[in-house]
Amino acid sequence: MNAELVIAIIVSIAAAATPILLAALGELVVEKSGVLNLGVEGMMLIGAVITVAVTLTTGNHLLAIVCAALAASLSSLIFGFLTLTLSANQVATGLALTILGTGFSALFGQPYTVKSVPIIRSPFPPELAADPIWRVIFGHPPLVYFALLMVVAVWWFLNRTRAGLIVRAVGENDLSAHSIGYPVIGVRYLAVMFGGAMAGIAGACFPLMLTPQWVERLTTGRGWIALALVVFAAWRPFRLLAGAYFFGFMMIFEIYAKSNSAFRVLPSEFWAALPYLATVLVLVLISLRREGRTSAPACLGKPFVATG
């Protein structure tokens, strides 16, 4: 275990954690505004397939990511319209969105399946990005840096801006927020669309960073992990960063454990289950201290209907 291997592992962890972090950040904002959108996995798949389609057609990564964000955001509008304007049940609508995303992406992606997608490389010059030591800072694909920036941005937005305060107010007590004059439904729409855009970018991570192709169900459930991590993070952006990287660490650790004789005393399936069990364990440990607990936004999941 030398320094180069450790750095290689760190780079892998960052790559694994980033899509989960991005999707979870988006969902965090959505849930802060009081809405529960379980359609993250579906929106990620839409983002992934659009990314592949645009990259293969135009060769432009940035355009692909933007299109992915737009497409996913559009799909989240379906969810928004149903739950915010028509007050439909959020859990069921979110699940339906996941089904839609899975089916749409599979159908749309059919012409693109047998092709390799060029991966996106670090924005920094190769002397730094490829250097075995320095690449721990400079060698990550741009989406990794973007995700880290977004953590700060989301935290700052929610806690230091007036707009963020409105979002939180809408999520904690929508009736009071409404009586003050805040546009509850409008704020939630924006939050939902932001969540969709982030899920789309998260989906883009797969073909551009992890698995350079399109195939049905490419994201294999990582969207659900993102949902769980929002809860793990107690709706706090920095804790989410820690949670996403922790989970990424566990996933990479799983592979190393499986491939090293020292760990083989325990069966392969144990290591596969470990990331999930560890996440629960850590949350329990955090919750042992009373200060560690934070409850969900009070209006999470409940529809809002203006009474006046």
Place this chain on the structure above:
Amino acid sequence: MTSFNRRTMIKIGGAAAALPLLGSRAFAQEKLKVGFVLVGSPDDNGWNFGHDRGRKEMLEAIGEDKVETTVVTNVAEGPDSERVFRELAQQGHKLIYGTSFGFGDSMLKVAKQFPDVKFEWATGNVSAPNLSLYNAKFHEGRAVCGTVAGLMTKSNKLAYVGSIPIPEVRMGINAFAIAARKVNPNATVKVVYIDSWFDPAKEAEAARALIDQGIDVIAQHTDGPVIPQIAEERKIVGVFGQGSDMSAFAPTTHLTSIIDRWGPHYTKSVQSVLDGTWTESSVWDGIASGEVEIGPYNANVPADVVAAAEKVKADIASGALHPFAGPIKDNTGTERVAAGDVIDDGEYWAVDWYAEGVEA
């Protein structure tokens, strides 16, 4: 109550429009209808792709005027598959292929209910008067790949990304390792199971982690070309295509591939149904009869390596070489197969150990 009336109108209109839809489907009368039940999607470039390609080859060989095929994809094993097999039988398919071990229970049940329909179960183990078994000796292909891997590796560290620890995967690993060590006694094979037949993100992570640990040749027993892509991205020495030629995904590192050629078998069996000569059988062919093919070698593979690999291939085809010929020791040092002995078809399924050099 205006809204209610409007809604009623829509409903009535819808129902009226729907009535003609209830017409029956036309059933094809003369062509033989053949059903293919796939556990995944042909997009995987692997297992399911191979079967679908075999189907197309069969259609070309026999002719679309005589035979018509139906492909059902992403069928989950269990009650869902039973329904699919039954629906195929009910819709007039007279020959139905189930391409996964897990379909067996369903196929046996449905076969009993439809004695005049012929079923064939890939990688199955129990037959019936109207249910045959077919399989391919992929491990023969692994032996050829192992030879190439052993000769090409520079770090002497090989790796194998497996799906689930079932006998077929285990024996593939063993064949690979035995062949590699025959030409390179210092080669080791690290094995990682991803506990799934399909998880591109996990396969990619596994490949990268293995490469970071010094592996320079990877073989896989999972569906999909992600691992060749990662191999190419990292520019390691080599990777092998699984189920099909995956060199499009790894132009410089893809050394060769094991290609599932189901076409010859499908053609034979469909023809036998057309001729009325189909009988209950168990087919387990390999390189010799063309079910397992070795893909083209990469230009980067030196001529002597190609020659060695081709010799192994030829010897297996002729019977001069058995991929599991003794002496074979397992990875704890115990001798499992004595010199002069082989692991035959029957013993194959009971092997629960790994060959020497395998870290699993």
Place this chain on the structure above:
Amino acid sequence: MQLRLEKRPEPSKVLRVVTPIGAVLLTMVLGAIIFTALGYDGVGAVREIFVSPLVNSYKWQDLAVKAAPLIIIAVGLAISYRANVWNIGAEGQYIVGAIAGTGIGILTNDMTGWWIMPAMMIAGAAGGAAYAAVPAFLKVRFSVNEILTTLMLSYASVYLLNYLLAGPYKSPTSMGQPQTALFSADQSLPYLIPGTIVQLNVPIAIVVALAVWLLFSRFVFGFQIRVVGAAPHAARYGGFSANRTVWMAMLISGGLAGFAGILEAMGPVGRLILQFPANYGFTAIIVAFLGRLHPLGAILAGIMIAITAVGGEMAQIGIKLPFAAVGIFQAMMLFLILASDVLVRYRVKAVRPGEVAA
């Protein structure tokens, strides 16, 4: 001109039944149009997915078999969700229930006796309940949100299944394949009508739904669940313990999911295999909501979902519709049913700007 939603004093009973039907019909029409525009046989797709399963009587058995586990799990989830306990991990409880029941089955595979099947069923329900007890305990004791724990545990349960099937549960006659032996005659659910595929689990599903409905509409506990779910603070004044409600919600939904699991294993599947997890735990969430969190609604919703699943297969076989298209139909149908729900609870009023809705 603005459309305003005005809450009805009471949800419209008529529309409650009518709107889902309308939504399905609308799905059929829209779906046919969209898919024809995309180049597929739109009308055929609609016919195969929605109509064929209902029109062909031999398909009714398939609907029953597919719907049964969904109904049982959804009934349990309905209780849980009414109490605001978000059990997302029913899939894991389903799997662990099947594992627990199968454990008994393996021990008794060579024995005979009428007691074997009930023993397996009880073990299945107990296993599911026990697996749900973990998130319940974590929530009550440490305030750990159950969305996370139930979801994570359901992933872990899949790996537990894989491990057991490759190891202690593996049948010696299975050629090394990770699966258990076939359940013996005493361990397999009997067929209701010989010649059909309808086994005991189908009527059991109906009985479960009816029993839960009776139990919850008649007894105080049912009232308790609803009150605690709706107004936890008020509930405490009434002496209803929120913690006890969490426990009961999780144990009941987990137990029912586990029960569904062992029934499925003893019935249509016939043994425990790697592919046993069929996402029923997640599909049941949709069924629960479509059924408006009511046990009887779960029956209808379960059948509806079963229709689209069975119909989807028929469409693949009959008109070669790609598998992905079925998902789109299902999503469309769900969206429309959920959207039409609004008409049940709210009245749409046209309001001129400046006018106050009367």
